[in-house]
Amino acid sequence: MPRSFLVKKYFAKQKPNYSELECQNEMRKFDIVPYQLPNCPPLFPSGLVWDLSVLPALYLPTAHSEASGTSGPLDLSSPCSLSSSASSSGEEDEGRSSDPPSPEPVITYAPRQRMKCTGVMAHVSPPEEEEERGETPAMAARPAFLCKHCPKEYTSLGALKMHIRSHTLPCVCTTCGKAFSRPWLLRGHIRTHTGERPFSCPHCNRAFADRSNLRAHLQTHAEVKKYQCGVCSRTFSRMSLLQKHSSSGCCSTLG
DNA sequence: CTGGGGATGGGGCCC
DNA sequence: CGGGCCCCATCCCCA
Numbered sequence: 053m054p055r056s057f058l059v060k061k062y063f064a065k066q067k068p069n070y071s072e073l074e075c076q077n078e079m080r081k082f083d084i085v086p087y088q089l090p091n092c093p094p095l096f097p098s099g100l101v102w103d104l105s106v107l108p109a110l111y112l113p114t115a116h117s118e119a120s121g122t123s124g125p126l127d128l129s130s131p132c133s134l135s136s137s138a139s140s141s142g143e144e145d146e147g148r149s150s151d152p153p154s155p156e157p158v159i160t161y162a163p164r165q166r167m168k169c170t171g172v173m174a175h176v177s178p179p180e181e182e183e184e185r186g187e188t189p190a191m192a193a194r195p196a197f198l199c200k201h202c203p204k205e206y207t208s209l210g211a212l213k214m215h216i217r218s219h220t221l222p223c224v225c226t227t228c229g230k231a232f233s234r235p236w237l238l239r240g241h242i243r244t245h246t247g248e249r250p251f252s253c254p255h256c257n258r259a260f261a262d263r264s265n266l267r268a269h270l271q272t273h274a275e276v277k278k279y280q281c282g283v284c285s286r287t288f289s290r291m292s293l294l295q296k297h298s299s300s301g302c303c304s305t306l307g
Numbered sequence: 308c309t310g311g312g313g314a315t316g317g318g319g320c321c322c
Numbered sequence: 323c324g325g326g327c328c329c330c331a332t333c334c335c336c337a
Contacts, residue, residue, distance in 0.1 A: 210323060211318080218317070236326065237315070244314070258312095264330075265313065272311065292332075293310065 249259035
């Protein structure tokens with residue numbers, strides 16, 4: 053199931069320093085505007101760029117429920133297993149995000165074009181057909197790289213190869229045998245075996261094995277959390293919590 | 308039930 | 323072009 057549907061565009065070469073990313077002050081510095089559900093009146097109309105209208109599609113079941121590792125023209129099953137002892141070799145990368153954020157970075161969010169298996173094999177339409185749909189012939193001429201395992205279509209071979217890895221899962225944990233699509237996913241998994249937690253919260257010193265989990269944790273320290281109900285102004289650290297809050301009746305009863 | 312943590316996945320971007 | 327890292331997301335589980 054594709055899980056990324058948001059495009060981030062911020063300080064391309066500047067990587068955030070999570071040790072300095074203090075929730076309350078830093079979040080304001082990053083100009084993060086609380087997210088609101090669509091049926092709630094906006095409290096922060098100037099900064100809202102998230103759109104939950106795409107959400108129903110997010111929960112559609114995907115068609116590629118099983119992935120086979122059969123060989124083929126694009127079989128990328130070259131193993132990249134890492135042993136637990138080798139996990140430390142990948143940890144130096146965690147220190148690469150020590151660059152301070154630019155003075156006034158702005159994080160903008162926009163709905164990411166969601167790709168999902170439709171169950172119908174993609175194809176390249178004739179130019180006239182594309183024009184009828186408002187597309188230029190140049191757009192129609194884009195090559196289509198089709199995944200042999202699922203109906204996904206990509207405009208570049210590299211993107212397709214990357215996707216195929218999610219089917220072939222070439223990175224195998226030597227400890228438990230679990231397979232992953234990318235080496236860094238395997239490294240993160242190996243931390244679950246080693247107990248290594250290289251990401252620490254600057255507020256409570258709680259350590260995390262994953263940077264994303266630290267980021268989510270930082271939200272719990274924030275006065276104003278990232279996701280806000282437009283009706284009761286209550287803020288939540290996670291979108292799922294806001295969604296639960298909304299579905300529980302806050303917005304429907306008050307709005 | 309709610310909130311938070313752990314684990315994991317995928318596309319985009321940079322080198 | 324590929325590797326690595328980024329961000330964001332979700333699911334599951336637990337307190």
